[in-house]
Amino acid sequence: MASDAQPTPVFAKPVTLREVAATAGVSVATASKALNGQGRMTAETRERIRETAQRLGFRPNSLAQSLLRRRSFTVGLLTNDTYGRFSLPLMAGVSDALVDAGVSVFLCNVEDDPRLGQLHVDAMLDKRVDGIIATGKRIDRHLPVDLSNLGIPAIYAFTQPDPGAIAFVSDDAGGARLAVEHFCRLGRRRIAHVTGPASFAVVHARAQAYRDVLAENGLPAAEPLLGSWSEAWGHEAVGTLFDGKREAPDAVFCGNDQIARGVIDALRERGIDVPDEVGVIGFDNWEIVAEATRPPLTSVDMNLAALGREAGLTLLSLVGGQPAEPGLRKLPCRLVVRQSCGRPLGG
Template identity: 50%
Template sequence: MDEHDPPKLPTIRDVALAAGVSIGTASKALNGQGQLRPATVSRVQAAARQLDFRPNSLAQSLHRASSLTVGVISSDSFGRFSMPVMEGIEDVLGSAQRSVFMCNAADDPAREKMHIDALLARRVDGIVVTGRRTDPRPALDLGRSALPVVYAYTQVAQPHGQTFSPPCLLPDDFGGGEQATRHLLEQGRRRTAHITGPQKFEAARLRAAGYLAALEQGGDDLAPARVLNGAWSETWGREAVGELFSGPASARASPPDALFCGSDQIARGVLEALRELRLRVPEDVAVVGYDNWDVFAEATRPTLTSVDMNLRDLGRQAGQRLLDLIGGGPGRDPGGPLRLPCRLVVRHSCGAPVNEEAPDPRSST
């Protein structure tokens, strides 16, 4: 062998020779199969360690009908939403001694198909699909494979006439919007507005619907609801404040004393614009955001009260659901997506006692 050639990896044949047993006995000893004497098993394992032998995981999967691996396909290039979901998935799958292959499809169907083919070739036991938004998307095209699939922070478009769909776990954006608005009303705020993202996004529509539902139940002394749709950006937050406090809209109604923002990014622009108008937060205007993104929520002045979607817990539940399916549980869930509760993390921007250190009671499940 040339000195520049890479070293040859040890094989099961080398282990068997070093341990003085047959190849079949060596394989059984390393895979925990058969009824071998403990001394034989110890001798084979010691030989494998000495040779630094690593079994072929794909070959092992053929024997046990499981690769102990799972694929995760994401379209979230930035990782803002998929990474907490991924962490939750790994919390569960790691405890179950399963490895995770992370694939970024970047909203490209051809790239997604490439990843699906690669995961199927690796004989993964199941796939979790996640993304950067909750709007419906096409189901994975697995061909003839009956591989278990769970969707987390995304959902499958329901074909007409179909009564069953794969498991789809989503945050309860309606409940999150309702919870944020109810909290502002409990602080005595009576003139509210909701500044949120484009109406084409399901999350924006549901959060606005929760806002409106809370106002309907809030009493007769509330000012009319005001919903302003724009981009998911700080720039839009600043523009919306201008419209509400100094633009044409402000001439038709009293300025709001509370603003519920559809994202923390919007809320940051709102806080900057209010400061430029010399309006105090929360004394003059209370502000609540959405996402509980610490890059914004903890860095703003004052710190931002925000709705947390519990994405890590959502990932944990998605991972557990996939394990259940792999173990032979029901392959389909009737009734559409499962929406998991959000929680409000109270900081200084709303004027209520701070609870940002309070643990999520679901985080240990």
């Protein structure tokens, strides 16, 4: 073995099947079949070839295999979520679903730039990805790419799909129900809703669910307070809710964890106890925020990893030729209970 004598890292050529075959004294065809458990040969021959491949450190060239099989065992993941707040859990789920099938993931950040999007989509197509998953940071906006008529399957996850496509999204209304119903169960009667801007579809979906649950429970529905997704807005909204002109709420359901954080901070500044006087629930379950609030924040988790997992598995079956019904699939959220809601009132 000459490879012992290299001082600087010399990048050795990988060993090929041809070399394995030559070393084992068989043809490449036989070697291939031996390693893949195909064909017929004596157990002794098969074992000898396997042992040789092992010893030489042979690994089949995936490029050659892909060329032949017309499948690259790669998929592209497109995102415009630069900070990865939503992308990363989702990506982890996708990757988790695919790694067992030997499929790797190209991550492409397209920002909101159609040129960059086209660039990356072209690169994916050139590399013959088996499929594409598009993901974003909000459900009601389309990525700056056109994924129709690409010749390969595309799946949308947590982003606005093309018509006729398959998309996985979180069930925002369901998530909101979880939160408000939780408040109801705990005996809260005056539940407020502080959320993001009206330009977001989820704001309306969640607000409607909020109203529905209150109606179902015979509770008064205050008009949701729309603002921005920021801590500052949560802080400010408390000023509106507790201005003394109206009956103060005993629970606040917030559109995201940052708003909830702002709400909790503002309540503390006013000397209002959380959770004893007012319960607070957030949305997104952004752990690093939810766990840092005092008290730790109960929050709705969108199960993005599971969403990614489902998207990955569905893409896989699509690539495998299985037909799949187009349409929007809503995946349930779950409520992560921490300490910002307390125990049942008067219970």
